[in-house]
Amino acid sequence: MEPFVLTLESTDSPFIFSLLQEGVTVRVRAGCSVKDILCNDLHIAPEYVEERIKTVFLNNRPVDDYENALVREGDRLALSAAMPGLVGATLRRGGVLSAFRSSITHLSEEQCESFAQGEVTIKLFNLLVREMAAPLLTHGIIVEGERLCRMASDLNIDTGEPLDALGPDHRVLIRL
């Protein structure tokens, strides 16, 4: 079933920020590296990726080498700015303390030969939520209708008539 399309005028809403923090589905070329997806599918500037996205998790595993960490269909990618604390520094991409979590670190893989469109979950944390909301919504994010309605009601947000007709299996493509 094709998703229902919801077009927003702005990203500046606690509702959108909550969705991005909890994770949203995004259609990308599955099998590409983290960096490739961020820069080429989501069109985020390479300098921004290098300077701001200091902490990356792929399926719960901290990533050091994001040029060789491949994102597959169904994977979960979580992105954060540099974090405080000893453990915050430990989780940082390629940091001097990465040995502290070597037993859970994501290991690099061989690049795939071919890519196909697929869906992955992306979560944004802290400073990145506001900063990356626009490129992500320009690309389009997909959310289950039921979750959207539940969150809207939790946050007391009126989503308007269009969403009233959503059934439990509907998905919504939200974009700018």
Next chain:
Amino acid sequence: MDKILRINMGPDGAPSVKEEGLGDYAGLGGRGMTSSVIGKEVPADSHPLGAENKLVISPGLLSGTAAAMSGRISVGCKSPLTGTIKESNAGGQAAQVMARLGYAAIILEGKPKADTLYKLIINKDGVKLEEDNSLKLLNNYELVDKLKEAYGEKITCMTIGSAGERKLGSATIAVTDMEVRPTRHCGRGGTGAVMGAKGLKAIIFDDSGMKMRAPKDPEAFKAANKRFVEGLRKHPVTGEGLPAYGTNVLTNVLSEAGGYPTNNFSKGTFEGASKISGEAQAELETQRGGSATHGCHRGCIIRCSGTFNDKNGRFLTKQPEYETVWAHGGNCGIDDLDAIAMMDRLDDDYGLDTIEMGASVAVAMDAGIAKFGDAEAAINLVKEVGKGTELGRILGSGAAVTGRVFGVERIPVVKGQAMPAYDPRAVQGIGVTYATSTMGADHTAGYAVATNILKVGGDVDPLKPEGQVELSRNLQVATAAVDATGMCLFIAFAVLDQPDTFQALIDMLNAFYGLEMTADDVSELGKKILKEEREFNKRAGFTAEHDRLPRFFITEPVAPHNVTFQVSDKELDNLFNW
């Protein structure tokens, strides 16, 4: 800061108060001072609540100056929780004010013969120690209000609540913040119980009429402080992340990493993380007219704290920190920020360590005393401590005692002190620090400070397995040095990444004291402190066998990574071979 105030609570008649010069303790501050005094003057086999133990309070080397971030106050003693040496530090106003009043240390010794409660008043006119039994069993908020009524709004207080008077192992010493609220605590190790055992309920400082401490080379000091502040402002953690979200920004990230101890360390990811994250907390605080960016003392420019208002917009507590939100939140399966903030308020009021208290409640939940996720039950358990019931006294004595009383196998402590908010199976390096720290399990014992710059113990190859042990050692050494300066440890991120900022800190110390210290001297200072602490612990009966994590970390894999703690005992024993 050229004098020591020594108070003996023990003599017949009345306690004796005397001022003395620095003597052997010249040039020491913060943890350097507290550990040195305890190491030299306290018999290692003494009882922590007995007359032979001492409570040492000391501002850092740069406290009371114009140096940004220099407001940490250290408290040292033999810990009633761990039996080891203890240094516990807090923000708030006390370090700045005590340093301006000229004291490098207050040393409390002896034990009062009668059941009398005292208060200590220190201002420009001198020192008074007075009996005041009307303060008995008051908790911190009411106590500070009463002291403000008596001594005015300009005071800074260090106080104990009912937990300290009851001499519980989780009891803290509260330090008032800029708003004269008892929100900052020397939290770990039961220092409040030692103050209670000395019969001292409150220290009231007033630095009206006192001047800021003057550097030997004012120009160089000013220039170094400027570079230091610029370094903090331009770094994304100290300049953006911490001011925006506070330390609770770590909740989402740790849960995603599978290193967030949930339901008493039984799993590494918490489903409710996003509901209690720093992001959600900042949003809620702002919505309710509180603030997500606030300093705990004057001169803090990072401002990682905030104010948490209740549903009606009234002040409830300061912004709970990451460790608190974890201890009373995910560790107990609770995803309700209001309930967590209420427990933070109760802990501050009774004078309890939020980490130890949350860990005790989680262990009690594991024993079936309450259900994981039941916020109301958790609040009621904390209230038991305030009431001083038998159950409350057990919980307030810490996670180790609670676990033993209720027959729980999974007790996350090292040397009797509860582990903070990072699972050592997922982040094994921090497990090394938990196991080997001189203080019991402590996340701040080996903080991220300039390993690459200090090169304590030579260059480390972080990719070798033994790299974790070497790194942990370097971090513990560097942390001990920073704890001596009075600097908030959160400067560490900027210092770690920016050699210029680290140099600016050394330049500040040099300009203030007219010294020519190098990075090597700083690491020597850190090593000296650690050595003194290790020696004390050895004399107190601690051996390599105590530098171990509880067995369940080695036998129980934790989801989602299904890993156990794998650093061998032999590697752990190498930590202090330098």
